[in-house]
Amino acid sequence: MSGITKAFPGVVALAGVDLSVRRGEIHAICGENGAGKSTLMKVLSGVYPHDSFSGQIEFDGEPCEFSSIRDSENRGIVIIHQELALCPQLSIAENLFLGNERSRKGWIDWNRTNHEAAELMRRVGLRENPTTQVLDIGVGKQQLVEIAKALSKEVKLLILDEPTAALNDEDSAHLLDLLRGLRAEGITSVIISHKLNEIVAIADRVTIVRDGSTVETLDLASEQVSEDRIISGMVGRDLSSRFPPRDPVIGAEVLRIENWTVHSPAQRGRVVVSDASLSVRRGEIVGLAGLMGAGRTELAMSVFGRSYGVDISGRIRKDGEVIQTRTVREAIGHGLAYVTEDRKRYGLNLIEDVKRNVSAAGLKKFAPRGWVNDNEEFRVAEDFRRSMAIRAPSVLTSTGTLSGGNQQKVVLSKWILTDPDVLILDEPTRGIDVGAKYEIYTIINELADQGKAVLLISSELPELLGLCDRIYALSAGRITGEVSRAEATEERLMHYMTRGQERSA
Known part of the structure; x- marks a missing residue:
């Protein structure tokens, strides 16, 4: 890609970007949010047609002008967006060949469809039945369905936009192994990711984009490229510390949750949060650590207006007095606020200004x-x-x-x-680059300095260690440990998060 320039009303998204990708490599693209990474890939994949931007695209030594996604797919370029494009009510096999149906004499050949789907699923390590509905499998497996769908189109260049953003560690590791396997088959991959540890582990080269322009391309095979080196290229400066400095001034207790128990609304009788107790003081940032499924979000949502769960029991005290938070309106009225982990679905109206x-x-x-x-x-x-x-x-x-x-x-x-007294922040930096993370961290610190009590949920242990004054750990719905900033280490937190031992004194 040479001299790619793409403008939207009021903003130039790409300004003369150059990108060169070698056959059979895993090429990463890094940059802050808004740097132009996804826009560049939408140009390459035909989402933005050739007459909507300036510059040249050359693929396999030939110039290309794509008017649509179908044009790029016909050349073997397939993009998998961060928001997966699957139909939940259709089967895996139906999704794999949607728009590319296996038919005979105008009728869909279901035997061929399911047989070829099973073969594609085997290649990506998906062991489900091809007739299984997509809504019945997890996000990690849905990502594999998208890759299998790309393989069905005889992909030569696979573009993945934040492929592991919504995945747990196990699913992420499996996906990265799959990309290594595709590389061994000669399939080229371009990956956009904010998870720099994954980039360093898997990429052959990384191109850094900043403010709509190409900054540099680093060869991870021949150079000693660290996460900090990539960060400095992304933000245009060295981040001597990824977390802003803070001298906490902690006041009186403002929120106490006592013996909180929550049952699943989908599976009657299943306890999601069990007898949990915790407290937060004014000016204090308290972390909530736990593995996927530990019950962190369920605890937060049930406290905030009982947005999740049934048969909820326990007490909530605000400034020492028992309060009721049976509805979101009641919770807000008592000075509680909840920033959801899924901002696009629950936190914002994206079509509004x-x-x-x-x-x-x-x-x-x-x-x-x-x-x-x-x-x-x-x-x-x-x-x-x-x-x-x-x-x-x-x-x-x-x-x-x-x-x-x-x-x-x-x-x-x-x-x-x-103007809340208590802010519950659920994964506030998910899907955000390191530069924007630093800005969010600064805002969180400022809120604590104003005397707000902050309860921070994060899957990133370094984030909890860098921000929090105290950290609670959850395992299988139970609070299994509480550590101060001085005592907290990743090893100790992981011990509580995985062992399920009773809470220490």
């Missing part, structure tokens, strides 16, 4: 007599855009067009507007 999203949880502030004061709503949203450094041309910009880091700032702004 920044202004409407910021005001959503505190709308009554702008409508004292039942009518929304548009001017005041605009002014407050604009104040947040500046103070939170939300990179958007205007608060009237559609939220869905913003990068992940900026969307997360909009979610935080929405809840800060409600």
Whole structure:
């Protein structure tokens, strides 16, 4: 790709980007949110047709002009987006050949469909029945279905946009092994990822994109390329510390959860959170560590207006007094806020503008007599855009067009507007690059410095260790350990997260 330039109204997304990928390599593309990584790959795969950008694409030594995704797929270029493009109600086999059906005399040949699907599934290590509905398999297996679908199209160049963002460690490791196997078969892969440890482990070369331009391409085979080296290229500066400094001033206890038990709404009788007790003080950042399925999100959502779970028991104390949080409205009224781990599904209205999203949880502030004061709503949203450094041309910009880091700032702004005493942050930096993470960390520290109590859920142990004053560990719905900042190590937390031992004194 040579001199690729792509503009949208009000912003130049790509400015003369060059990219060269060798046959049979795993080539990583790194950069901050909004750097232009996904846009570049959409140009390559025909999502953006050739007449919508300038520059040249050459594939297998021949110039290419793709008018659609089908054009690029006919050349062997297949893209797998971060948001998987599968039909949940259809079977795995039906998804694999959707738009590319195995038919005979105008009728679908189901024997051939299922037989070829089974062979493709075997190649990617998927041991399900081809007739299994996609909604009945996990996200990790759905990712494998997408790769098998690409193989059915005789892929030569496979593009994966954040393929492990929603996967647990086991599924991520399996996917990376699969990419190594495809490399051995001669299939070229381009991978976009914020997980730099995975990039260092699997990529042959990495191209760094910053502010819509190519910065450099590093050869991981011949150079000693560390995560810090990639970070400095991404952000344009050295990050001597990935976490901003903070001197905590911890006050009185503001929230205490006692003997909290939650049952699954889908499987009656199954306990998801069992007899959990924890506390948070003003000005304190308390972490919640646990493996996938430990019950961290279920605990947070059940506390916040019983958004999850049935047969919930236990007590919540705010400033020493027992409170009820039976609805989200009640929880907000008591000064609680919850930033969901899935901002696109539960945290934001992506088709609405920044202004409407910021005001959503505190709308009554702008409508004292039942009518929304548009001017005041605009002014407050604009104040947040500046103070939170939300990179958007205007608060009237559609939220869905913003990068992940900026969307997360909009979610935080929405809840800060409600002036909460307690902020529950569930994976606040998921899918966000290291530069944007540092900005989110700074905001979290500032909230604690203002006397807010912060309960932070994260799957990244270095993040918990770098931010938190205390950390609780969960295993199978039970709190199995509590450690202070001074005592916390990854090994100790993992011990509590995996062993399921009773909570220490």
